[in-house]
Amino acid sequence: MRLSSDVTNRLTASGIRLTRQREEVLAVLMQKRDHPTAVEVFIRSKKHMPTISLATVYNCLDALVASGLVKQVNLDRAPTRYCANLLDHSHFFCEECGAVHDIETPVHQPWTLPAGYLVKQAEVTFRGRCPACINKNLSNL
Amino acid sequence: MRLSSDVTNRLTASGIRLTRQREEVLAVLMQKRDHPTAVEVFIRSKKHMPTISLATVYNCLDALVASGLVKQVNLDRAPTRYCANLLDHSHFFCEECGAVHDIETPVHQPWTLPAGYLVKQAEVTFRGRCPACINKNLSNL
DNA sequence: AACGAGATCAAGAATAATTCTAATTAAGTA
């Protein structure tokens, strides 16, 4: 699979080599954007690259996160999930079906923090019920 | 230690019994607001209640979170930390010293989500460097 | 194209966080 030069540039800019394994892990994340866990990425990667190991998947994810190509999604006491959406966005967690959806951030929020803080990253996570689950329950009445 | 009736009310309103262990765990979280992990809460609780077990600490934290008295703080691939601040606020993680600070949310942001989502909770987490670490580095020059 | 240095990988062991199990104890209620 051919990745855009944007991706390769971003990796090399972070001093990170583009290896077949990292390419594969990134491809998995771009293919199905359902925010898989490391183990799920591992299972999917093995289909095309049967020799890849779980430790390597973790290493690749670390490298991709460090380069800014991948974001981690942290939910309550659940395994970390990963996301290849480069656009500025936040996450919605459906407590009924467990899905995580990307939410395009409409406006860049002007956070007002107390003086003296240097903010490098802001992360917004919503929790509730997704449209599919709300509809499903309505039709059950 | 005597807890305010507000707390007891909130617990019973959630159908959760107020036990000595839950009282102790909550007291620990209110005493030092440094967002400890479950294991840290366990260690601190043992000082006043030597027989408490780690499983109980987890159970108590679950109960307190369910009642809304305690919030979980999720950071990248780190153990979950806990927070007893009832006021609407967000969290700042200092990537230099590892501290987590409560940030009073200045304005309630009017989130605009796509239609059909039911949002029950919104969580904002910042990452960067805290005032103390920025000052420390300046004085090292 | 071959070479060497350093980064990366694979496999499995090790660690750490969290959950589960089963027996005992405590809380709320008649």
Place this chain on the structure above:
DNA sequence: TACTTAATTAGAATTATTCTTGATCTCGTT
């Protein structure tokens, strides 16, 4: 007080993540 149910304890079990070591690959230089 006796009963019923929920909560606690201790330790085993599970799960997520990290570490270790030797083999392999990549890249920049010949």
